[in-house]
Amino acid sequence: MTNAIIKTENLHFSYPAEGTPKVVLDGVDLEIQAGSFVAVLGHNGSGKSTLAKHLNAILLPSGGKVYVSGMDTADESKLLDIRRTVGMVFQNPDNQIVANVVEEDCAFGPENLGVPPAEIRARVDEALKAVGMYDYREHAPHLLSGGQKQRVAIAGILAMRPRCVVLDEPTAMLDPIGRREVLGTIKQLNEAGGVTVVLITHHMDEAAQAGRLVVMAHGKVIADGAPREVFQQVEALRAVGLTVPETVSLLWELRQEGLDVPLDALSDEECAQALFRLLS
Numbered sequence: 001m002t003n004a005i006i007k008t009e010n011l012h013f014s015y016p017a018e019g020t021p022k023v024v025l026d027g028v029d030l031e032i033q034a035g036s037f038v039a040v041l042g043h044n045g046s047g048k049s050t051l052a053k054h055l056n057a058i059l060l061p062s063g064g065k066v067y068v069s070g071m072d073t074a075d076e077s078k079l080l081d082i083r084r085t086v087g088m089v090f091q092n093p094d095n096q097i098v099a100n101v102v103e104e105d106c107a108f109g110p111e112n113l114g115v116p117p118a119e120i121r122a123r124v125d126e127a128l129k130a131v132g133m134y135d136y137r138e139h140a141p142h143l144l145s146g147g148q149k150q151r152v153a154i155a156g157i158l159a160m161r162p163r164c165v166v167l168d169e170p171t172a173m174l175d176p177i178g179r180r181e182v183l184g185t186i187k188q189l190n191e192a193g194g195v196t197v198v199l200i201t202h203h204m205d206e207a208a209q210a211g212r213l214v215v216m217a218h219g220k221v222i223a224d225g226a227p228r229e230v231f232q233q234v235e236a237l238r239a240v241g242l243t244v245p246e247t248v249s250l251l252w253e254l255r256q257e258g259l260d261v262p263l264d265a266l267s268d269e270e271c272a273q274a275l276f277r278l279l280s
């Protein structure tokens with residue numbers, strides 16, 4: 001396919017170590033289409049964060065290739081362009097906020113890119129509006145809730161106008177309200193803003209909302225497809241220490257008992273419908 005914004009080819013990676021290095025990425029081939037929303041799920045230590053760091057050249061492959069908009073991430077002369085194209089959001093918002101005022105924090109990225117001040121002003125306003133934090137632009141970030149801080153961190157990345165945002169468990173430190181705010185923001189960026197999203201998550205319900213779900217285990221991709229399809233691979237997912245959404249799990253148990261129910265219910269409503277049809 002030609003519209004891939006990110007492409008990995010037989011990507012291998014080992015962290016430098018004494019003795020035999022442990023293979024962390026073991027032949028990952030992925031194409032991420034521009035404008036898509038891809039979730040990445042995997043057990044602890046499966047290599048998700050290591051993969052994420054390859055997508056904007058924080059790490060470089062030990063073997064194979066990573067291309068961002070056709071640029072080889074190992075090409076040092078392309079580093080700035082690559083970092084402009086793919087923005088990265090991490091787990092802990094406190095580690096990503098650098099200024100004492102929300103709008104100054106958001107201006108930090110574009111300032112470093114050498115964007116002219118008037119343009120920065122416009123970008124910061126736009127980014128803060130996109131994450132629903134414009135009203136807080138003059139506030140002190142440390143007084144905000146976790147969800148609000150993470151949205152400010154996302155705005156700081158958006159102000160650099162990346163075409164793609166990679167988020168590594170951005171909701172892991174948030175309460176349910178913060179999680180919902182941040183996920184809503186992410187979906188909005190993708191749907192209304194056309195930003196390509198790669199969301200690394202531990203939460204099935206978040207993964208279920210992506211257009212595509214990639215499952216990693218032991219440095220390899222073991223499943224890749226629409227969440228509705230991937231979550232039906234109940235045994236394969238359980239075998240690598242992952243659970244499936246409760247709705248799928250319930251229907252799967254019923255199937256084990258010989259009942260004729262579909263497995264692809266991702267919402268409570270769909271699950272209720274399936275049970276209703278069974279009973280009527």
Ligand SMILES: Nc1ncnc2c1ncn2[C@@H]1O[C@H](COP(=O)(O)OP(=O)(O)OP(=O)(O)O)[C@@H](O)[C@H]1O
Binds near residue numbers: 024
């Ligand atoms: N800086 C590092 N140096 C050495 N080994 C590392 C380093 N970072 C990660 N590892 C190891 O690489 C493997 C993959 O780690 P990685 O952080 O990519 O997994 P992950 O899927 O993101 O896990 P988690 O779900 O816990 O975030 C693990 O075995 C981890 O211990």
Ligand SMILES: [Mg+2]
Binds near residue numbers: 048049050168
């Ligand atoms: Mg990780």
